[in-house]
Amino acid sequence: MIPFLQYCVSGLSTGSLYALVALGIVLIYRSTRILNFAHGDLATAGVFFALMVYGWYSSFGLAYTLALLFGGLLSMGFYFGVLIPAQRRDATLLGQTILTVGLGLIFQGLTAYIWGTEPQPFPSPLSEVKVYRFGKVIIGQLALGAIVIGLLGSFALYLLVQKTRIGLAMRATSENLPAAQTLGIPTRRVLSFSWGLASLFGVLAGLFLAPALLLDPFFMLEPFLKGFAAAVLGGLNSLPGAIVGGLILGVAESLAGGYITVAFKNTLAFLIIILILLIRPEGLLGKEFKERV
Amino acid sequence: MDLIESYKEELRLIRKFGTGFWVGLLVIALILLPWVAREYWVYVATLIFIFSIGIQGQNILIGYTGQISFGQAGFLAIGAFTFGHLSHLGVPILLNLFLSGLAAGLFGILVGFPSLRLKGPYLAIVTLGFGIAVYQIFVNAEVLSGGRMGLTVPKLNPLFGLSSSMTYYYFTFLLALLFTLASYNLISSFVGRAFIAIRDNDIAAEAIGVNLTRYKLLSFAISSFYTGVQGGLYALLMGYLEPNMFTFLETITLFVGVIVGGLASVEGSILGAAFVVLVPQIFSNIKALIPVVYGIVIIFILIFEPLGLAGRWLKIRLYFRMWPFR
Numbered sequence: 001m002i003p004f005l006q007y008c009v010s011g012l013s014t015g016s017l018y019a020l021v022a023l024g025i026v027l028i029y030r031s032t033r034i035l036n037f038a039h040g041d042l043a044t045a046g047v048f049f050a051l052m053v054y055g056w057y058s059s060f061g062l063a064y065t066l067a068l069l070f071g072g073l074l075s076m077g078f079y080f081g082v083l084i085p086a087q088r089r090d091a092t093l094l095g096q097t098i099l100t101v102g103l104g105l106i107f108q109g110l111t112a113y114i115w116g117t118e119p120q121p122f123p124s125p126l127s128e129v130k131v132y133r134f135g136k137v138i139i140g141q142l143a144l145g146a147i148v149i150g151l152l153g154s155f156a157l158y159l160l161v162q163k164t165r166i167g168l169a170m171r172a173t174s175e176n177l178p179a180a181q182t183l184g185i186p187t188r189r190v191l192s193f194s195w196g197l198a199s200l201f202g203v204l205a206g207l208f209l210a211p212a213l214l215l216d217p218f219f220m221l222e223p224f225l226k227g228f229a230a231a232v233l234g235g236l237n238s239l240p241g242a243i244v245g246g247l248i249l250g251v252a253e254s255l256a257g258g259y260i261t262v263a264f265k266n267t268l269a270f271l272i273i274i275l276i277l278l279i280r281p282e283g284l285l286g287k288e289f290k291e292r293v
Numbered sequence: 294m295d296l297i298e299s300y301k302e303e304l305r306l307i308r309k310f311g312t313g314f315w316v317g318l319l320v321i322a323l324i325l326l327p328w329v330a331r332e333y334w335v336y337v338a339t340l341i342f343i344f345s346i347g348i349q350g351q352n353i354l355i356g357y358t359g360q361i362s363f364g365q366a367g368f369l370a371i372g373a374f375t376f377g378h379l380s381h382l383g384v385p386i387l388l389n390l391f392l393s394g395l396a397a398g399l400f401g402i403l404v405g406f407p408s409l410r411l412k413g414p415y416l417a418i419v420t421l422g423f424g425i426a427v428y429q430i431f432v433n434a435e436v437l438s439g440g441r442m443g444l445t446v447p448k449l450n451p452l453f454g455l456s457s458s459m460t461y462y463y464f465t466f467l468l469a470l471l472f473t474l475a476s477y478n479l480i481s482s483f484v485g486r487a488f489i490a491i492r493d494n495d496i497a498a499e500a501i502g503v504n505l506t507r508y509k510l511l512s513f514a515i516s517s518f519y520t521g522v523q524g525g526l527y528a529l530l531m532g533y534l535e536p537n538m539f540t541f542l543e544t545i546t547l548f549v550g551v552i553v554g555g556l557a558s559v560e561g562s563i564l565g566a567a568f569v570v571l572v573p574q575i576f577s578n579i580k581a582l583i584p585v586v587y588g589i590v591i592i593f594i595l596i597f598e599p600l601g602l603a604g605r606w607l608k609i610r611l612y613f614r615m616w617p618f619r
Contacts, residue, residue, distance in 0.1 A: 035414045086596050095595050098552055102591030105545070109585035117581070221541065225421065232418045267429045270422030274407060277419060281410045
């Protein structure tokens with residue numbers, strides 16, 4: 001029973017970071033119907049930026065804040081600089097999705113070019129070695145921090161989307177774009193805000209993932225794929241679904257790694273998703289619009 | 294621009310004398326190439342032929358049938374390792390290539406089953422999962438991947454007194470030609486039209502009698518057969534195999550080839566293959582910048598030329614045909 005609880009707790013900690021990544025993907029998907037394949041690479045660029053700022057001023061607060069801003073601004077820049085011109089030229093949804101693949105490749109290459117491909121340790125105010133005991137379950141400070149930041153992030157997003165005016169505008173825009181425009185909502189600004197916010201969540205997850213892994217230009221690929229999978233599992237247009245999907249995926253992965261085999265951890269995670277999608281093609285909490293000819 | 298008067302004419306690949314002339318000239322030029330070009334360029338051309346097969350296959354799936362797939366690396370790996378293991382059992386090369394394509398095709402049908410229920414991003418994640426699963430299985434199962442040293446593949450013996458690089462060149466050239474002809478014929482047949490109908494609107498296609506199950510699975514099977522053959526040829530050229538040759542980057546490479554060449558275009562696939570082979574060769578000094586070049590080209594192509602290189606090629610041809618009018 002104790003190992004089971006232990007696996008669950010460590011699964012919840014990685015799961016909450018997957019949930020943060022998934023929230024970013026879902027935010028963009030439900031407002032623009034675009035899957036953001038650049039999500040992971042934007043986050044990587046943000047984390048490297050944090051490392052650079054930390055190297056100059058050695059202040060975690062400043063480095064984290066600037067990195068979050070940097071990630072958000074990059075993403076907003078992409079929305080205004082590339083996506084809007086593409087939409088003016090009648091790019092299809094598939095085309096816009098592929099644009100994000102291109103953006104991801106650019107960031108991946110530039111990150112590797114500027115900061116090098118050598119894996120380097122990423123400093124963190126939370127230590128990985130220091131542990132807390134709850135009964136017989138042990139949890140590291142960093143893992144606890146990840147759970148707290150996941151909960152706080154999700155709660156802040158809930159408040160923002162449900163209780164504020166900009167959240168109302170975001171909901172209206174994702175519900176019906178032409179109607180929102182008719183009502184005078186500045187949809188472009190709202191959508192660019194969604195893009196920036198989504199990247200910010202990605203960078204936040206990256207800042208907590210990097211200390212546990214080593215930092216190299218490809219370190220976000222796997223968390224990004226997991227976040228993507230978590231978003232699909234929960235339903236791509238449901239924000240609560242992203243959180244539920246992330247937590248389920250984290251726990252399932254940890255249990256599979258503990259009881260079956262560590263080598264096939266990722267494969268098992270994807271197998272679970274394929275099975276769930278075969279039973280519920282729109283994800284656990286998602287609602288897809290019915291299509292008409 | 295050209296008027297088609299009968300069904301028979303529609304099925305013909307080369308309708309005008311002029312087109313036939315230029316295509317013939319191109320084939321003769323490619324046959325003569327290894328006698329005049331340096332060995333390095335012969336090798337690059339061989340790579341282009343190999344990649345053009347897989348990219349044509351992916352174009353059948355992504356461009357013509359409209360099913361997004363990110364599992365290419367998995368099919369490549371299955372094709373390549375099947376080829377490697379069977380060549381140790383002494384299976385003749387052509388049969389071996391066919392079998393490695395077949396193995397990839399069978400897995401293609403397996404991956405195709407979710408496509409019956411899933412669309413767009415959901416299908417992308419399933420195929421992506423497949424690619425990653427195949428990679429992990431090969432990394433962890435030393436029986437399949439040939440262990441830490443990798444799997445060696447016997448090289449092609451030089452034929453007819455040609456040098457080794459020329460033998461490879463002609464062998465891959467013939468196969469690429471064969472697969473190109475096959476794709477053109479497939480696209481203009483009823484199967485190709487069914488694929489296009491599914492891409493444009495699957496519900497409408499089903500309503501007018503296209504069997505979605507059959508044609509979606511067929512599209513997956515055919516495209517992964519092509520990709521598997523590419524994997525086999527790649528194994529034959531490289532001479533050894535390890536799982537790290539088939540990461541997510543390889544998936545992206547084939548995907549970029551399809552997009553840059555032009556969706557739903559066979560000649561575009563060949564141009565796209567040339568692009569993804571030439572860019573790493575040109576930028577071999579600064580490897581980190583290769584993805585940047587890919588990314589910038591993708592963004593420019595999607596904004597300014599959504600039909601890809603094939604669209605640009607079409608416009609150039611039109612310009613000369615209409616000249617001096619425009």
